Amino acid sequence: MDGKVIGYARVSSTGQDYDTQVERLKAAGATKVFNERQSGLDRERPELAKCLDYVREGDTLVVTKLDRLARSAGHLHEIVEGLNAKGVGFRVLDDASLDTTTRTGKLVFGILASIAEFETALRKERQLEGIARAKAEGRTGGRPAMVTSDVKAEIAKLNAGGMSIRKVAAQVGFSKATVQKILAAATAGKT
Structure with missing residues (x-):
């Protein structure tokens, strides 16, 4: 089944221009190119979502550089797994080894996927070690x-002295809502 070549181009800032990417993608055979001006760190990239929804079995998604598509090895693996599930190939023009339409490209992606899983496991392990160390030192999560x-006693004293909630809040440096919650809790006997 001969599919279409679909391109995706992205630039991060308003000063950048994706015309060069679009020209290269069209020269590589792209019949349709999705493009957007958005940071690669943004989770919500509407044109990328449309592109991934648009591609069909037998198509090949092409980008000029890997960083135009994915934020990390894990993100790349997630996207390519989705493409594979739909029967869509993937190529990077600036890196011929990143081409899932070839055996070698599939091998490279398998290695990248393993690296992504390894990075995730290491991050989780370091996080758990940090939590255990903090607990051993008597620290718990969150800010103090x-x-x-x-502060609660001062709020109660100022309010009992006839100061308005707004003035109490300004005096202690908390919001009016926080002062109201503290006073309500004190009234309910929760202090």
Whole structure:
């Protein structure tokens, strides 16, 4: 089944121009090119989503450089797995080894997928080690509580002295909503 070549071009900033990418993709046989001006770090890239939805079995998705498509080895693996599931090939013009329409390209992607899984496992292991170390040192997650018992006492004292909630909030440096919650909790006997 002969499919179409579909291109995807992306630039990060308004000062950049993707015309060169589009020309190269068309020269490589792309009959349709999706392009967008958006950071590669953005999770939501509407044109990429449209492109991945558009491609059909037998098509080949082509990009000029790998960083135009994926943010990391894991993200690349996720995209290519989706393409493989649809029967869509993938090529990178600036790196001939990244071509899932060839045996060698499939091998390279298999290696990249293994590296991505390894990186994820290492990150998780380091995170768990850090959490265990913090617990051993008596630290728990999250930032330290800012509303201490001293602050609660000061809020109650100022309010009991007839100061408005707005003025109490300005005095202690918290929002009006925070002061209201503290006073409500004190009234309910939760202090």
